Each structure stands twice: as C-alpha cells, then as structure tokens.
Amino acid sequence: MLTNRQPTRNEALRERREINGLLGSLGLGPKEVKGYEVYLEGRVLELGRRAGRKELEAEWAALRRGWFVGNEGYLEKLQKHLDQGMKGRQRESHSGEAKAAHDAAAAERELQRALRALSLSAAAVGRMPKGAPEKVVLAWWLRRRMTVSLRWVSERLGMGHYSRVTQAVHRAGRRPSWKLNRIQRKLARLETLNPA
DSSP states (O other): OOOOOOOOHHHHHHHHHHHHHHHHHTTOOTTOHHHHHHHHHHHHHHHHSHHHHHHHHHHHHHHHHOSOOSOHHHHHHHHHHHHHHHTTSOGGGOOHHHHHHHHHHHHHHHHHHHHHHTTOOHHHHHHSOTTOHHHHHHHHHHHHHOOOOHHHHHHHHTOSSTHHHHHHHHHHHSSOOHHHHHHHHHHHHHHHHSOO
C-alpha cells in the first residue's frame, strides 16, 4: 500500500548516506548524480554487446553463489545478526545458501569449543587416523547438535568419505567403548558448564 508519508529525518539521512556510498563506490562525489546516470547508460550500452554481457556475467558469477558482499569483519557481523535473528524461530522459516552458511558458521564455532574441551587443535585432529576415537566422538557431537551435512563434518574432521560420519554417529551413539564414552563425558561437561 502506497502512502504519501514524508520520510523522517533519520530515514532521509540514511538514504543520503546510502546514495553517497553508492556514488563513492564509483569514484563520484555526493553532487555528481549526473555522473551516475552516465555510468548506467554506459553499462546499458556495454550489455548491448555480447562481450559486455559475458564480462558482466563473469564479474557477478561469484556474487550469485554467495550470500553477502563485504569483508570478513562484515561477515562476522552478519553472522552475529543471523544468530540473534534465529533465536526462538524455527529453522524451517529460513532457506537457501544463507541458512547453509549460517549452519556451517555455527558448526565451526561448536567444533572449536569441542576441540578446546578436548585440548586438541584442528591440525592435530587432521593428523589422526580417519577412525580415531576423537574424530568419531566429534562427528557424533556435531551431528547431534548441528544441521551441517555429513560431507561438511567429514571434510572438517578429515574422515575421508562422508559415509564414515554416519558410521561414527552410530558407533558413538549405540554402545560406545570406554574410550569413546570418556571423550563423550568431556563434551557433556562442556555442554553443562558452557552451553552454546
């Protein structure tokens, strides 16, 4: 529904900052709006040529596969906002690459917590055999708590084929050996003392 409401002072200032940011990204000053029009006309002419379309497609290909534009600091800030936005909501209301990236980031944080609880580094885990008890329990821990794919867990823990993750989850979940049980207890203590 369209309204004739005038923007508030804050809305007008935010809009001005966004416009200045856009112009600045093209090397234009705040009063060079005509320069932006010229830039757009030039881009339209480029797109009219086949070579121009291919060049534009190549430039934007990576962005179509991603879910944010910015540096690592911006990504961390965005993930923090996603974490806050996901609290109390069902995951099913979110979809696509944003959810997958959020899930992977959350799983990575959880993996780091688990590694600290076990006094292990990611490099040390990487050097362990594919079926090492620590890897088995970490795979079980991640799959029990997170929604990342088997492939993600397998790659992150260096377990080889992702079917090993399924085997590890069953092995640690059914009748764990005393060694697996000891590692599970360490992670259970982590859960009660320092929840995610």
